[in-house]
Amino acid sequence: MQTTFTGKPVNRVDGPVKVTGRAQYAAEFSTGQTLHGVIISSTVARGRITGIDESAAMQVKGVVTIFSHKNIPTLAWLNFSYWDLAAPPGKHFRYFQTDEIYFSQQPVAIVIAETFEIARHAAALVHITYETLPAETDVYASLHKARKPKGSRIGIKKPKSRGNFSKAFAASAVTVKAEYRHGAEHHNPMETMASTVIYQDGGKLVIYDKTQGVFNSQQYIRGIFNLKFKNIKVVSPYVGGAFGVALRPQYQLFAAVLAALQLKRSVKISLTRQQMFSLGHRPAIVQQLALGASADGLLQAISHTAIQETSRFEDYVQAVVNWSGMLYNCAHVQMDYKLVPLDINSPADMRAPGAASGVFALECAMDELAYQLSIDPLQLRLINYAEKDGVSGKAYSSKALKACYLQGADKFGWQQRNPLPRSVKKGNKLVGMGMATGIWDALSIPVRAKAVLNAQGKLTVTSATADIGTGTYTIMSQIAAETLGLPLDDVTFQLGDTDFPLAFVQGGSYTAASVGAAVQKVCLEIKQDVFKLAKRIKNSPFKQCSLNDVVFSDGYIQLAGNRSTSLSLASVMQQSKTDRLKNTATALPNALQQMRYALNTHSAVFVEVEVDEDFGTIKVTRVVSAVAAGRILNPKTARSQVMGGVVWGISMALQEESVTDHHYGRYINHSFAEYHIPVNADISNIEIIFVEEQDDIVNPLGVKGVGEIGVVGVAAAVVNAIYHATGKRIRQLPVTLDKLL
């Protein structure tokens, strides 16, 4: 492959339409006659609706109807019909179909009106009464009810212990035992969930949905409302951030489709910021870590137990403890993962689900062990460096973590660190440095893509994937342009439409690799097709040539040995009287090859903090994150991704928590005023280093994906830096200033 665009910091191709406001998001599509819906949420966490008085609301001029469990039609009865691609095992929730309340803010009614303002006003007039039952919402108070997860989830492996932990731990010279906690967090992308359902003649629905996967929304709606696939088109060209919250179809989609089908009208519904706290979340988790090491720092025993909240109706599982079996060389590893069902909504995948939590605990425990051993925390990681995945016993397809450690440490100035805690002071500020390791999967999934080359030599590539702000549009355009040797301006990549070839939800950091492979493959097909045409045209200079003899560059096919012998793609198309060349390809991961290796991304994160000695206020003054994620397609968009991940990690460490009032069983800080995420003033210098890996095994592009790795390990590095600054070991996130007073 020619390296015209790969590895280049190409600007976002969708940048201009976004910054000029021309990019349309789900709630911005409309027809003249669109009705507006407002959803009413339960005020209690557990109980039953005893009455819904709609009389005052229905008298408001412009109100069309109010849907609730009292009047919605009979829908699908099989649990499977409510399943979606990102659903955990369990009984999937049936919105608006029961008078029972399972969690606070459960959607209970939909007010439909001619305008948004009327719907919102009328919603305030609907009077709902509840029989309230005591709710359990506190995972810490219910740890004794922890049990094994039921069922399993695609892609989530059950933790596999090895060796004899108890014996090895007892025999260890130095040990650490500690418990780490963090509460619930909500994704809170800038764009709230929204669906605009356009009702067309004959009952066909065109749905503009905020989603990470248009086919997931389509199949969900199809199953529940017993529709035909051909009558549901889901479109989602732009997504204003998602982080996992738009993996599962959310209830505004259900509500808008229900209303549209019942009323035979177009309907639009958005959630409020407060209602975003009713959706799936990163679950509260309690983790117990026990590490045993020999006096020279070799890990002898690791035990990692996680107890995590889930809902009453689904067993949401994620890989929390598994990383502790992979990251370090250790013969005796015991891992356990349990759930506590509570009266809450099902948790959901949120950026680096499982790893953000599990690696936080492991990497804090490693730091504690380093101090116990009087070994530099970085040195301890190097001593226990794993060349193989300890769980599967497989070698890594590539693992440049050691280079990440060394390059990161060098850039950060780790060697200048005084190992003694609370040893560096700047005025009122205690200065500390901490580090941690990050790990995530390098997954790929099957994806289809289609390419069309027109008579002007312009290429359009489509696949039904998403761009949740990650840069999909840009990197796919780069891959397509490079494969066919076209200028970027001659390539258009389109996504987010069920009319496009199949791609599953965007998540798990597998989009760049999976969709990228499909785009490359279909463009290679087009390349062959157009070359065949080129050979056939009259007086073709390529009559005796094979594809290996030519180069595709700058919109031309050129003879490799003599670049001036060339034909433009446009002239090939025109001379061969071809209006368009099209092809579709499916890229399948090379499972046979991949199953012999462990496929992962890694990172080393270094953090400096300053802590006010008297006030406990914490400022992260510097971060260096060195990331090994295969080949980097676009260092600009990749850097943005990792930087965003680092900010997420700082946020997780210092600010974010959805606080539950257990009397009401309700998230009580459900607004951006009180649910804190960092502001610009909280974020200082973040340096990203990409340590490139040559990896022919992960996929033909050698790409591993960078969506999640940026956040993993950051919270631990911050907490470890706080310990180094203050001598105080905080084991519960977020580390707010009161914990340091």
Added chain:
Amino acid sequence: MEVAVTKFSFTKATDANDAVLKASSLTNAAFIAGGTNLVDLMKENVARPGALVDINQLPLHTITETEEGGLMIGALVTNAATAYNPLVEKHYPLLSKAILAGASPQLRNMATAGGNLLQRTRCYYFYDTATACNKRNPGSGCPAINGFNRMHAILGASEACIAVHPSDMCIALAALNARIHVLGTGGTRTIGFNGFHRLPAETPEAENNLQPGELITAIELPAEDFSSHYQYIKVRDRSSYAFALVSVAVALQMDGNIIKEARLALGGVAHKPWRNPVVEEHLRNQQISAPLLQDAAEMMLAGARGYGHNNFKIELAKRVIIRAINEAAGIL
């Protein structure tokens, strides 16, 4: 019921008297200026005015010097315009500093001086109509007392309410002995800053001593010179766009190491900016010293009570007081 704005009428006042007349005659009326707090509260169904009286066009947009040598800040001067006004920056830099510690540039560009005085507490329960709240719904109870009360009061609270006043600007105005000029149907009157806001007692729904229909027209700053020795320290959970956990406004007049005059006001700890004249008297004519400041901090927090999550504020407030006085005095 989370999503709600109830119907309301909207009228523009032609002058200040007209505004007062409209607010007094329309049912359940509220003045609207910047709307940075009221509109939020309406969206949350917490504020449900039947009528909004728009006062933005009233001639209350200027800052002028008074005959006594103080300043008169029109009620409609924005927070940003106040903070960056050259006269305020020169003579009352404490006020500028406090204002700029609050909210965000966007909000400060909209929010007005009068509105800042009237902003409502940020108590989570006050904002969530699914919960009880004596301030929002008198007699329904205060779930914050036994609930999540990290941001709540440690001084002057009652069994009915432990909410705090969220303003930064008001903490400086309290320290500067500002006076509030108001207009009612019965004419004008002036309220000393300490007499403007109320402690919750049994009626937390009443947050200030304005009479129904009364309009704030101006904030007057007396001619006192605290421009050399002042400090505003705000401790919060993030660097910007967060309300104070504890804030301290200090204004001093110094003669060498001797404190000639001291003003000390705390934010984030009570239902109103918290001052204690006894502490200020204790500091007067004293040479600044660590024991003196420790005493002052202890005295300021006398009677403080935590409710669990906010216990830390008591010790934190003492530390912030000591540092703020030291920094105001120029002793770092």
